[in-house]
Every structure is written in C-alpha cells, then in structure tokens.
Amino acid sequence: MATSPALTIIPAHNEEESIERVIADLRENAAGLDILVVNDHSSDATRRIVEGLGVRHLYLPCNLGYGSAIQIGCAWAVENGYRRAVFFDGDGQHPAREIAPMMEKLIRGEGDIIIASRYLESDTKGASAGRYWGNQFFSRLASALTGQKITDSTSGMKAVGEKSLPIIAAGGFLDMHAEILVYLGRRGFRIAEHPATFAEREAGVSMYGGLALISYPMMTGTLILCSLVRAWMDERWEPKE
Numbered sequence: 558m559a560t561s562p563a564l565t566i567i568p569a570h571n572e573e574e575s576i577e578r579v580i581a582d583l584r585e586n587a588a589g590l591d592i593l594v595v596n597d598h599s600s601d602a603t604r605r606i607v608e609g610l611g612v613r614h615l616y617l618p619c620n621l622g623y624g625s626a627i628q629i630g631c632a633w634a635v636e637n638g639y640r641r642a643v644f645f646d647g648d649g650q651h652p653a654r655e656i657a658p659m660m661e662k663l664i665r666g667e668g669d670i671i672i673a674s675r676y677l678e679s680d681t682k683g684a685s686a687g688r689y690w691g692n693q694f695f696s697r698l699a700s701a702l703t704g705q706k707i708t709d710s711t712s713g714m715k716a717v718g719e720k721s722l723p724i725i726a727a728g729g730f731l732d733m734h735a736e737i738l739v740y741l742g743r744r745g746f747r748i749a750e751h752p753a754t755f756a757e758r759e760a761g762v763s764m765y766g767g768l769a770l771i772s773y774p775m776m777t778g779t780l781i782l783c784s785l786v787r788a789w790m791d792e793r794w795e796p797k798e
Contacts, residue, residue, distance in 0.1 A: 567646070567647045569607075571603060572599070572603050585653070594647070597626045598620040628733075635723055635726045641660065643716045667749045670718065704742070707750070708750060713734075721741055735780070
C-alpha cells in the first residue's frame with residue numbers, strides 16, 4: 558500500500574548519465590513524495606544505478622515507449638493506493654522544486670491535471686524554433702478543442718489528481734501530451750498550468766531528435782483526432798448514474 562498520497566513517476570530509457578542527479582533532486586526538493594522509476598528496457602547502466610539508490614523500480618522486458626511507461630507507472634500507482642502522481646522525466650530537465658506548488662494546486666482543486674508550462678509567463682523559445690512553433694501550434698489547437706488555456710502541450714512534467722489518474726492508468730493512449738489533454742478536456746476534466754523553467758538536456762538522446770521532428774507532429778495530429786472520437790464515444794456510451 559502507499560506510504561504517501563502521491564507518487565513521482567519517472568519514465569527512463571538509457572538515462573545513466575542523469576538518473577542519479579534526478580533522484581537526488583527529488584529527494585532534496587520533493588521529499589514528501591514516493592518515487593517510482595519505470596525503466597523502459599534501458600540497455601545502459603540505468604537499472605544498476607536505480608537499484609543501487611534503493612528506489613522503487615519497474616524494468617520493462619521490452620521497449621514500449623514513453624506513453625506506455627507513463628501508463629504502466631499510473632497503473633502501478635492506482636493498484637498501490639496512490640491518489641495523485643507527478644510525471645517527471647529522467648533526463649534532468651524538470652525542476653523538482655516546482656512539484657510542491659503543483660501538488661498544492663491539485664489539492665486546492667484548481668485542476669484535475671496540472672501542467673508545468675515553460676510558456677505560461679514567458680514566450681521564450683527555449684530549445685529550437687521548430688520544436689517551439691510545433692508546441693505552440695498544438696497548444697493552441699488543444700486550447701481551442703478543450704475551451705481551456707494550454708500554453709505547453711508537450712511538457713512532460715504534469716501532476717494528475719485522483720479523478721484523472723485512473724483514466725490514464727486504464728490505458729489506450731499512445732502519447733501523454735496533446736492527445737491526453739484533448740481527451741481529458743473534452744470529457745470535462747479541468748486543466749491548469751504552473752509556470753516552470755526547464756533545464757537543457759545535458760546527456761542522453763531526446764525522443765524529439767532526427768526524423769521525430771517530422772513524424773511526431775504527424776502522429777500528434779492523428780492522435781488528437783482519435784482523442785476527439787474517443788471522447789465522443791465514451792461520453793455517448795458511458796453509463797449514466
């Protein structure tokens with residue numbers, strides 16, 4: 558059973574150069590939350606490092622991808638009695654100090670899912686122009702489709718509450734970014750944001766590199782369309798109380 562009401566879920570694939578630093582940051586700045594690393598079949602020393610640090614650890618027998626790793630972590634959280642969770646990447650870009658204010662927003666009921674946004678209070682482009690404008694396009698599209706303000710649809714740092722956590726844990730999503738936001742927003746879940754500054758990746762390989770700059774936008778657009786259809790079908794056929 559859960560030893561705290563919230564869990565930090567870290568999806569990790571070949572993050573041997575950053576995972577120890579990430580866990581140290583969480584232990585120092587988000588000590589009230591338990592930690593679970595979902596190791597997406599890393600081929601480097603990620604598993605050995607995490608086990609050596611004494612952190613809860615799920616090692617996936619094959620590489621399933623970011624979205625599946627998050628959902629497996631959510632399913633584990635629900636099964637073990639957690640009511641809230643934070644998604645926190647293993648590459649060292651996310652600031653653990655922002656977890657506490659994000660959790661406070663959840664507890665106050667400001668949203669069912671809280672996004673750590675790089676663009677809520679600033680229009681800085683950050684990494685690259687291509688990724689920035691892609692983010693802004695899908696953020697504005699998600700905002701229009703949900704009727705809620707979303708400025709950073711590709712942020713991987715999110716806090717989810719007791720209503721949205723089981724939805725994500727139930728599976729059926731391929732991406733944890735615009736797709737899940739559109740689905741939750743269309744189903745009436747409240748989306749809120751919290752301003753945050755992310756660090757640049759110092760090691761490892763980003764999932765947005767290479768051909769992903771072309772394939773990811775195409776996939777995201779398709780998944781948003783699927784989310785609209787799925788939300789409509791679930792709303793139509795879900796039993797009414």
